[in-house]
Amino acid sequence: MSKARASLSRTTLVHLALIGYTLIAVFPVFLTLINSMKSRNAIFRNPMQLPTTETFDLVGYTTVLGQGDFASYFQNSFIVTVAAIALVLLFGAMAAFALSEYRFRGNTLMGLYLALGIMIPIRLGTVAILQGMVATGLVNTLTALILVYTAQGIPLAVFILSEFMRTVSDDLKNAGRIDGLSEYAIFFRLVLPLVRPAMATVAVFTMIPIWNDLWFPLILAPSEATKTVTLGSQLFIGQFVTNWNAVLAALSLAILPVLVLYLVFSRQLIRGITSGAVK
Amino acid sequence: MGSLQLKSVRKSFGPVDVLKGIDLDVKDGEFVIFVGPSGCGKSTLLRIIAGLEDATSGSITIDDQEVATVPPAKRGIAMVFQSYALYPHLNVKDNMGLGLKQAGTPKDEIDRRVAKASAMLSLEKYLTRRPAELSGGQRQRVAIGRAIVREPKLFLFDEPLSNLDAALRVNTRLEIARLHRELKATMIYVTHDQVEAMTLADKIVVLDAGVIQQVGSPMELYNRPANLFVAGFIGSPGMNFIDAGRLGVSDAKTIGVRPEHVALSRDAGTWQGKVVHVEHLGADTIVYLESEAIGTLTVRLFGEHHHAVGDVVFATPSADQTHRFDAVGQAIR
Amino acid sequence: MSDATSSRDTMAPIRRPRRWHIAVFLLPAFLVYSAVMILPLIETLRLSLFNTVDGEPAFVGLANFKVLFGDARWAADFWNALKNNVIFFIIHMLVQNPIGVALAAMLSIPKLRFAAFYRTAIFLPTLLSFVIVGFIWKLILSPIWGVSPYLMDLVGLKSFFSPWLGKPDTALIAVSLISVWQYVGIPMMLIYAALLNIPEEVIEAAECDGVTGWSQFWKIKLPLILPAIGIISILTFVGNFNAFDLVYTVQGALAGPDKSTDILGTLLYRTFFGFQLQLGDRSMGATIATVMFLIILAGVSLYLFVIQRRMRRYQF
Numbered sequence: 001m002s003k004a005r006a007s008l009s010r011t012t013l014v015h016l017a018l019i020g021y022t023l024i025a026v027f028p029v030f031l032t033l034i035n036s037m038k039s040r041n042a043i044f045r046n047p048m049q050l051p052t053t054e055t056f057d058l059v060g061y062t063t064v065l066g067q068g069d070f071a072s073y074f075q076n077s078f079i080v081t082v083a084a085i086a087l088v089l090l091f092g093a094m095a096a097f098a099l100s101e102y103r104f105r106g107n108t109l110m111g112l113y114l115a116l117g118i119m120i121p122i123r124l125g126t127v128a129i130l131q132g133m134v135a136t137g138l139v140n141t142l143t144a145l146i147l148v149y150t151a152q153g154i155p156l157a158v159f160i161l162s163e164f165m166r167t168v169s170d171d172l173k174n175a176g177r178i179d180g181l182s183e184y185a186i187f188f189r190l191v192l193p194l195v196r197p198a199m200a201t202v203a204v205f206t207m208i209p210i211w212n213d214l215w216f217p218l219i220l221a222p223s224e225a226t227k228t229v230t231l232g233s234q235l236f237i238g239q240f241v242t243n244w245n246a247v248l249a250a251l252s253l254a255i256l257p258v259l260v261l262y263l264v265f266s267r268q269l270i271r272g273i274t275s276g277a278v279k
Numbered sequence: 280m281g282s283l284q285l286k287s288v289r290k291s292f293g294p295v296d297v298l299k300g301i302d303l304d305v306k307d308g309e310f311v312i313f314v315g316p317s318g319c320g321k322s323t324l325l326r327i328i329a330g331l332e333d334a335t336s337g338s339i340t341i342d343d344q345e346v347a348t349v350p351p352a353k354r355g356i357a358m359v360f361q362s363y364a365l366y367p368h369l370n371v372k373d374n375m376g377l378g379l380k381q382a383g384t385p386k387d388e389i390d391r392r393v394a395k396a397s398a399m400l401s402l403e404k405y406l407t408r409r410p411a412e413l414s415g416g417q418r419q420r421v422a423i424g425r426a427i428v429r430e431p432k433l434f435l436f437d438e439p440l441s442n443l444d445a446a447l448r449v450n451t452r453l454e455i456a457r458l459h460r461e462l463k464a465t466m467i468y469v470t471h472d473q474v475e476a477m478t479l480a481d482k483i484v485v486l487d488a489g490v491i492q493q494v495g496s497p498m499e500l501y502n503r504p505a506n507l508f509v510a511g512f513i514g515s516p517g518m519n520f521i522d523a524g525r526l527g528v529s530d531a532k533t534i535g536v537r538p539e540h541v542a543l544s545r546d547a548g549t550w551q552g553k554v555v556h557v558e559h560l561g562a563d564t565i566v567y568l569e570s571e572a573i574g575t576l577t578v579r580l581f582g583e584h585h586h587a588v589g590d591v592v593f594a595t596p597s598a599d600q601t602h603r604f605d606a607v608g609q610a611i612r
Numbered sequence: 613m614s615d616a617t618s619s620r621d622t623m624a625p626i627r628r629p630r631r632w633h634i635a636v637f638l639l640p641a642f643l644v645y646s647a648v649m650i651l652p653l654i655e656t657l658r659l660s661l662f663n664t665v666d667g668e669p670a671f672v673g674l675a676n677f678k679v680l681f682g683d684a685r686w687a688a689d690f691w692n693a694l695k696n697n698v699i700f701f702i703i704h705m706l707v708q709n710p711i712g713v714a715l716a717a718m719l720s721i722p723k724l725r726f727a728a729f730y731r732t733a734i735f736l737p738t739l740l741s742f743v744i745v746g747f748i749w750k751l752i753l754s755p756i757w758g759v760s761p762y763l764m765d766l767v768g769l770k771s772f773f774s775p776w777l778g779k780p781d782t783a784l785i786a787v788s789l790i791s792v793w794q795y796v797g798i799p800m801m802l803i804y805a806a807l808l809n810i811p812e813e814v815i816e817a818a819e820c821d822g823v824t825g826w827s828q829f830w831k832i833k834l835p836l837i838l839p840a841i842g843i844i845s846i847l848t849f850v851g852n853f854n855a856f857d858l859v860y861t862v863q864g865a866l867a868g869p870d871k872s873t874d875i876l877g878t879l880l881y882r883t884f885f886g887f888q889l890q891l892g893d894r895s896m897g898a899t900i901a902t903v904m905f906l907i908i909l910a911g912v913s914l915y916l917f918v919i920q921r922r923m924r925r926y927q928f
Contacts, residue, residue, distance in 0.1 A: 010825075014718045015726075021715060022733045024793070028748045029736065031759065047759045091641040098637035110638065117649055119846075119912045121854040123877075124905045125652035127659060127884060127898045132652060151648035154641050171364035171437075174331045175425075179378030180352030183633040193368055212741030214857040219885070234743045234861060244757075247747065254744050262739055266732045270801065348629070 029255060036060055036248035043244055060249030064236070067246070069224070070253065073232035080142050080228060081210050084149035088206050089199055091150065092157025093165075097187050100162040101173070111162075117155030122148065123215055133220055140223040148216050153206040160205075164198035165191060204269050211258070229254060280342050281355075281432035281465035282307045283328065288337035290323055290489075297323050299489040301337070305467065305482075310459050312468045312476040314512070315486035322437060324486070325469045329435050330354050341432055352381065357426035358435040361442060363418045365410040365425075371397075372406040375425045389428075396427040399458070416447045423458070436468040440475060452478060473513055477501075485509050507608035510535050516565060518602070521573045528603075531611055535602035538565070538579035541594050543586075548593025552576060554586045568594060657905065659898035676899040686896070690903075692871055693879040696784055700875055701852040703788035704795075709844060711792070712799025713837075717829060719800070720807040731804070738797035746861030749790045753777050777862065780872040787873050791858050795851070799844040806840035807833060839920075846915040853907050856881060876904050 034050055035043045042055035049055070064070060099111050122129075129148060130139070138144040168191050176186045192199075217231040227235070233254045240246040262269070283305040290298040298320045305311050313321040326332040328339060330351035339347050346354050357378075365374050375396060376389045397403050400420040410418055419439060426434055436455070440448045456479055459466055470476055476483050477497045485492040485500065485508070492512075493505040504510035510518045516538050523531045542548070543566065552570030564584045568576040576594055586592065603611040663672045680686050715734060719727050737745065752759050753776060761773045776786040810833060818824070818832045856877030859867050865887045867874035882890070884897030 011721075011724075014721060014724065018715070018718055018726075018730045021711075022730050025734045025737055025796075028752055028793075029740070031752065032748050044757065047757060047762070087644070091644060094637040095641035098634050102631065102634050104631070104634055110642075113650075114641065114645060117645065119850055120653070120905070120908060121850065122649050122653075123854055123856070124901045124908075125649060125656045126880075127894060127901055128652035128655035129648065131655070132648075147644065147648050151645050154645045158641065169362050169364060171360035171362045172366070174326075174329070174351075175358070175360060175364040175366070177331060178329065178351045178356065178358050179425075180381035181377075184636075187637070190366065208739055212739075212743075212857075214741070214743055214860065230741045230743050237743075237747055244751075247751070251744055251747055255740060258739050258741075259736075262732075262736065266735075267728075270731060270735070 029259075032248055032251050032255065036245070036252040040245055043248070057245070058249075060243075060245030060247075061253070063240075063243065063246040064249045064253060067236070067240075069227075070229070070232065070250075072225075073227050073229045074257075076142060076226055077211060077228040077230070080145045080149065081207055083142075083146045084153060084210055085203050085206050087146065087150040088153035088157050089203060092154050092202065093161050093192060093195070093199065094187070095154070096158045096161035096165055097191060099158065100165040111158075114155055114158045117152070118159060122152045126215070126219060130219060138220075140221050140226050142221065142226055144220045145216055145226075145228070148220065149206075149210045149213075153202075153210070156205060157202045160202050161195060161198055164195045168194050200268060204265070280307055282342055283433060283465065283467070284338075284340045284343075285324075285328070286338040286340075288324070288327060288339060289335045290320070290327060290332070291335050297489050298327070298334075301491060303484065303491065303494070305465060307465055308463050310466045310468065310479060310481045311484060312470060312480035312482070313484045313486055314470055314473060314476045315492075316512070317471060319486045320489040321469045321471075321486045325435055325437055325467065328433070328467065329356055329358050352378070355432040356435055357429040357431035357433075358437065359419075359422050359426050359439045361438040363410070363422045363442070365418055365421055367410055370407050370409050371402060371413070371421050371424075374410070374421055375428045378425070378429050392428040392430070393424075396424040399427065399461070400424050400454075415443055416451065419443060419451060420454075423455070427458070427462070432465065434464055434466040436466065438470055439468075440470070441472070455479065473515065477513075485512060487512075503610070503612075504535075504602065505610055507533065507535070507604050510602055510604070510610070516577050516579060519576050521576075523603075525573055531603035532606045533604040533608070535604060536596045537600065538577040539581075540597045540600040541576070541578045542597065543578055543580060543584075544593045544595065545590075546593065548595040550576070550594045552592060552594060554588050554590045554592060556588065557586055559583065566592075568592065570594070653905070656898045656901050659895060660902040663895040676895055677903075680896065680899050680903070689871070689874070689879060690900070693874045693876050696873065697853055697855075697875040699784060700788050700791075700855065701849060703785065704792060704848050704852055705845065707789065708792040708796050708848065709799050709841070712796050712844065713803050713841070715796070715800045716803035716807055717833070719804055731801075734800060735797035737794045740794065742794070742857035743861050745790065745794045746858050749793075750777065750862055753786065778869055780870045783863065783869055783872045787859060787862055790862065791855070794858075795848075798847070802840050802844050803837055806837040810836050842915065842919055846912060846919075849911045849915075850908055853904060853911070876900065876907075880904065 031047065035047060037051045037058060037060075038049075038055045039057035039059070042049070042051070042057070046055070051057075095114060099107060099114075133139045133144045138147070172190060173186050176190050181189065212230055213228075214230050214234060217226075217228045218234075221227070222231065233250050237247050237250055240250070283303070285301050285303040288298055288301040289296070301324060313324060315321045323332060327334045330346065330349060334347060337347070338345060341354060341356070366377065369377065372393055375393045379389045379392065393406070394403075397406060400423060402417070402420055402424055405413060405417060405421075410421070413421065419442075422439070439455070440451055443451060452475060455466075455468075459479075468475075468479065480497055482494060483497055483500055484494050487508050493500060493509045495503075500509055500513045504513060504518075507520070511520070514537055518535045518537050519541070521534045521536070523529075523534050526534060528534060550568075550570050550572050552568035552573075554566060555569045555575075556567040558565040561583075562581070564580045564582070564586075566578045566580060566584070566586055568578060570576055578594060605611050660676055661671060661673060662669050663676055664670070665672070680690050718724070719731055721727075751757055755761070755773075755775045761770055764770050764773050774782070776782040814832065814836075815828070818828050823831055853876060855875060859873050859875055859878050860881065863869075863873045865878060865882055867878045880897060880900045883900055884892055884894065886892035
């Protein structure tokens with residue numbers, strides 16, 4: 001009886017602590033979202049209040065959508081992220097397959113070489129990357145960003161995917177060889193479909209830092225035509241510091257796609273992290 | 280047709296020699312089984328025959344054609360894997376037909392062969408199912424069907440029964456024996472289970488440490504083992520080995536006698552011993568003796584016998600069924 | 613094997629075609645990775661040994677480093693940034709990781725209701741960009757808006773409020789805590805995964821031995837998740853000594869007030885690209901990047917060759 005009560009009070013304490021931290025984690029985001037839909041006066045007078053019929057006002061959004069070129073920023077971010085993820089997955093999976101499937105001289109060395117980039121941030125090479133991009137005329141193009149993010153994503157992709165590819169049955173690949181499939185067909189038709197869950201995990205891990213990155217867009221592609229959402233909102237908000245409606249609306253617009261994607265995919269994402277990350 | 284010849288096939292992984300010169304002749308229509316303890320090189324040898332692994336040196340001919348550098352799909356072989364290795368994204372029919380499709384076989388020919396193989400294995404009802412929707416036994420039959428439709432010169436089996444439970448294992452063993460009779464095809468089969476080897480094979484190849492220890496029919500191996508390893512490996516419980524010196528025999532180092540070739544008596548016999556343990560298996564009774572003259576002795580008696588631990592009994596080996604081995608373990612004939 | 617060479621041709625090693633497909637599989641990743649990541653990194657390290665002398669690039673040996681560490685124009689900024697970065701890292705280790713472990717320990721209590729909800733919610737900030745996070749907190753901590761004083765009033769602490777981000781002696785702590793707020797999800801998830809990996813039998817055996825509750829956590833679970841704590845520590849280290857975005861967003865390139873939040877990343881940015889009146893300096897930028905590289909390399913090596921070797925990995 002007493003033990004049951006003790007554990008009940010312990011559970012209550014745990015829930016209180018978790019609810020407390022959940023509030024800390026979510027509240028700032030929530031606050032931004034609700035205030036973005038209020039009139040200027042209401043933002044300052046009652047920041048904690050949900051928008052009511054009187055205080056509801058979308059003036060922030062109309063300012064943002066009227067001023068900044070957000071549609072094109074979104075498009076840029078989208079192109080860069082999707083292209084980089086596709087290349088990371090394709091190149092990373094190919095390299096992971098070569099490393100996990102074949103015995104050849106230099107296999108371990110190549111594995112270590114590719115793994116270097118997991119720990120050493122690509123940013124440290126920025127000085128020379130910019131030089132290279134200037135020399136090849138890629139500055140202020142989305143290609144520059146795609147290349148950098150592909151290089152940045154490959155090490156982790158190779159690492160995670162080769163772990164998973166080692167679990168694909170050798171017998172299956174050999175059955176394919178006996179049935180006359182080429183090594184390329186074995187990779188694309190047998191192995192890739194089987195590591196799809198790992199590919200999803202890698203895609204998420206690759207996507208978040210790319211979408212959120214400020215450094216490389218700022219340095220390699222700051223022109224109006226190539227601005228990404230992160231850089232665009234950074235500059236936009238910088239200009240409109242005093243227009244709270246616009247700032248809050250811009251923030252909300254930047255949060256929303258991430259929020260929606262997260263709510264849809266959170267289960268897969270968390271499963272990916274908990275199953276694949278600590279091995 | 281389907282004959283196979285191996286000439287001094289060697290395989291090393293770096294400094295480790297896995298196969299140390301294998302010579303072997305397999306005639307058309309033979310059922311040959313490679314047995315040996317794990318790590319003896321039997322699976323590597325099978326994979327070299329299939330072309331999945333390259334031999335370091337030596338020659339491999341199938342139907343008198345050198346195939347050492349020919350890719351697996353072009354060797355005219357088919358393989359059944361331990362883990363079935365069915366393509367998870369293809370249904371049963373496509374699993375069986377993929378190899379033919381890759382080789383450019385016309386569609387109606389593929390259909391005909393798949394229909395024939397699935398009838399042979401009673402798989403007609405499952406042709407549109409995916410592997411995940413089949414039981415273990417059904418999957419193994421699909422894997423065998425996939426080999427049959429290729430109409431190969433050589434069937435290769437890599438421990439095909441070890442993932443099945445005991446009852447299914449016996450059924451599938453009978454099935455494979457029946458297929459061999461019907462197809463009259465050459466089959467090479469790897470297992471570590473001597474019961475499978477004894478019951479299925481025309482010819483058994485015993486491997487240990489990368490070397491062929493003996494090749495022969497099951498009964499040859501049982502009755503005339505070439506050396507200590509084969510004598511100990513074939514038969515269960517294993518052969519008793521007695522130091523020849525303790526018996527006063529001077530022209531041999533070791534004397535071997537199978538547990539089923541020893542008679543027990545309470546009154547008189549060659550060796551006196553004390554019962555230390557008894558196992559009752561129903562059809563057999565296994566008695567373990569400790570004898571001052573020869574050490575431990577295992578005796579297999581047919582039917583039910585009652586001996587209590589501690590009883591003193593006499594054991595007598597059947598005279599013409601003892602084996603003699605020399606100092607390096609070779610049988611003396 | 614020596615006898616093999618002496619005999620007939622069948623014993624000769626078998627010649628087989630080159631396996632070109634291995635190269636084809638490796639090449640794209642190798643090329644992109646080498647060209648865009650490794651070579652620029654090496655080039656950056658090389659540039660740190662050069663400087664412009666009389667308008668011509670010239671090899672200057674370690675002179676750039678001497679300037680960075682000792683010259684009046686550079687040294688103060690550099691040591692300030694390094695000191696701030698160390699503080700930034702220490703705050704993460706002392707706040708982010710313990711909170712992460714505590715949250716993970718609570719979440720992994722068996723049959724805890726709403727665990728999935730808590731997990732999802734607490735991980736949310738990790739996905740947001742620094743830009744969003746930075747501005748949100750800038751607004752919330754702003755004395756103009758008054759959200760923070762209002763909230764602190766609710767718990768009777770209103771008098772403690774001050775514009776932390778604007779004061780030199782509190783700005784760095786405030787920025788660090790914002791970063792902690794954003795990233796606590798990562799240690800939480802990794803520790804959570806490590807805790808889930810502990811087999812149930814081990815916990816049940818502990819229950820049978822009377823090791824329960826807190827002592828169970830300290831004596832059984834914590835030793836088993838030490839490797840995961842090692843991983844999050846090195847991840848935090850690399851992330852912190854490479855940080856830039858948050859400070860840049862919240863405090864600008866000057867990392868104000870009065871460079872009190874300047875860290876190596878912002879110093880690199882200002883040095884390389886210049887700001888306001890100062891011109892960008894490629895060589896000194898490369899020098900700072902090299903120092904950052906060496907710091908991170910030292911940390912990673914320490915982890916790989918000392919900490920990870922000493923740490924027992926348990927096979928379940």
